[in-house]
Amino acid sequence: MAEVKITDLRKSFGDTQILKGIELKVADGEFVSLVGPSGCGKSTLLRIIAGLEQESAGSISIGTEPVSGIRAADRNLSMVFQSYALYPHLTVAENIAVPLRMRQMTRWQRLPLAGGLMPGAKRREQEIAAAVAQAAETLEIGALLDRKPGELSGGQRQRVALGRALVRAPAAFLLDEPLSNLDAKLRVHTRTEIAELHRELGATFIYVTHDQVEAMTMSDRIAVMMGGEILQCAPPQKVYADPDDLRVAEFIGSPKINVLPAEADAMGRLSVLGRDLPIAVRPGRQTLQIGLRPETLHLARGDAKIVGRVVHLEHLGSELFAQVAVEGLQGRLVLRAAPAQAAALQIGSEAGLDFDPASALVFDAAGMRVREILTAPAKSLAQAV
């Protein structure tokens, strides 16, 4: 077990920059998810950490050792691949045993027939068999040990791939979208299992996914990657409730956060769709954007801040999402309501929406979070200035 520290890591393929200065420190025993849209460089980053790809600049250290120039085989990491990558000609037990055989047995002990006669080979074989049985038991694949990967289902293969990684105690585990080939139900199940496994082993995990639910449910911290940069790395609740960047706010959370254009006047007072809000930013005229999570919007009891027309409803049983088209807005607003409010939300009917101004996330025109917010009744603000 060890910490993994990445400093100003850059990677280009030809002229295209894929990673643009990644900074990340994963503490010993921590579970960090790398999440981001397809093609943002998550796998590339993981492969560079693993030593399968050469970085263009920057450095990585595992434990206290810098590892640049060290072969993948010598970095003492375990990796689970998106495509599982099991050895098709070996049985499940042999697949799981490979990392141990390669690392704990000498070249001569590994020889097909004569190897068994080498001193110590018998004992090693027994130790390895015991370790394989242990890993198989943890993952509940004991019954499959004699099968070939071709005779397994996707979920079973995924477990075997996990087993092959878990059978050793490496410095860190690297997992590249290990659940992406599973069906939804199995994914939820295995997700829990991996999280529990992490708690049990107390090992360092770096987990790549483009599924934000996976990232939210499993990790100690989430690193949101986009366009080759880490935009924010923080615990799941913080990434959700307190995003640094509009792109993070938009990526995390389902349904997506509502984004409304806002104006600040010379004194910094905000207005949305022509209505003043009782919050202000630094003085100075500028255009801003505010983000409102679906659950912060609610149906107005009296005076509505936003008025629109309900165009689509999604009943999920425990909750209800209503899409509301608002004049002057390009996208639709999504509102989360309790099923009891269904009567008030009819497709085609008018809906008045309200929100607590304090829960609005304010971003500047470039999408950076604006954190200096003054909350006060509009009148007293005016007096203060």
Added chain:
Amino acid sequence: MTRFNELLKHAVLLFGALIVIVPFYQMVSYSLKSPAEIERGIGGFAGSQALMTDEQCVGRNTPDRSDVETARTRFPGQDDSHVLGQLLEEVRAECQVRPAVFNYTSAFSEAPLLCYLLNGVIVTLSIFVIQVVVALPAAYALSKLRFWGREAVFGMVLFCLLIPVHAIALPIYVGLAKLGLINTYAALVVPWTISVFGIFLMRQFFMTVPDDLVDAARMDGMGELAIVWRVMLPTAVPALMAFAIFSVVAHWNDYFWPRMVVTGDRSLFTPPLGLREFKADIDGSLYGPMMATATVIVTPLIAAFLLAQRKFIEGITLSGMK
């Protein structure tokens, strides 16, 4: 209409199969028949298998003076020419054989066919094994490693595919002669050890092996050579079998090259050179034994491929990787 089409298809296929099979049929048939039957083209497939006299056997056992002396007691009161005649009759009677037996025994006795077969096995197996030892790492490097000039090297491999062996036979011969290797196993094996076709074939196959599998092996602690032998080789068995057919058939049946580099030393003859032993000479052509030799030569190949066929079709699917 479709019925007619089906019939036509089968007729064409049957005709094709016939063209391929007829020479084999002829070969096996001749290997069973007596010279007389072969000459007159009678006797169907296996001939009548009527007893025939083995003239060579007679020739070897022709009674001489001493035989006549010792045999005189058995024929009291007869003169020498008479005794000689009687003895000759006996010898002829002893040398009666079935044509099939005659053909196959003379195939093995006239020429050291077993020795030739052994040479064939040694030479083809050595060639194949060394070809694989060379081609697998080369194909792995060309398909899975990134290095400067890789495409150029692969271009050269493709270029070498275009060079006909007969065009460079003479320079190779001269080279081997300078090294004093003519009339050795090395001369039969060495020129074929680098098979660009093998490199090309295996490279194309390795391209279909997912990169993740190679990376997984690296993460598991394997070096590059270990990956070649422990991961790539087992997954490439179907492609290797295909290559084995090309390589083994070509070199087992090769007549041209052994004929060039093995001059005179019969202990190095490969099976096809053995066929020459039966070429027509003064006592006429010995088609029967010759065809028996040919049958013996092709049988190991056919047996090997019938046995390997299952493996060939099964292969190892790459499905386990996804």
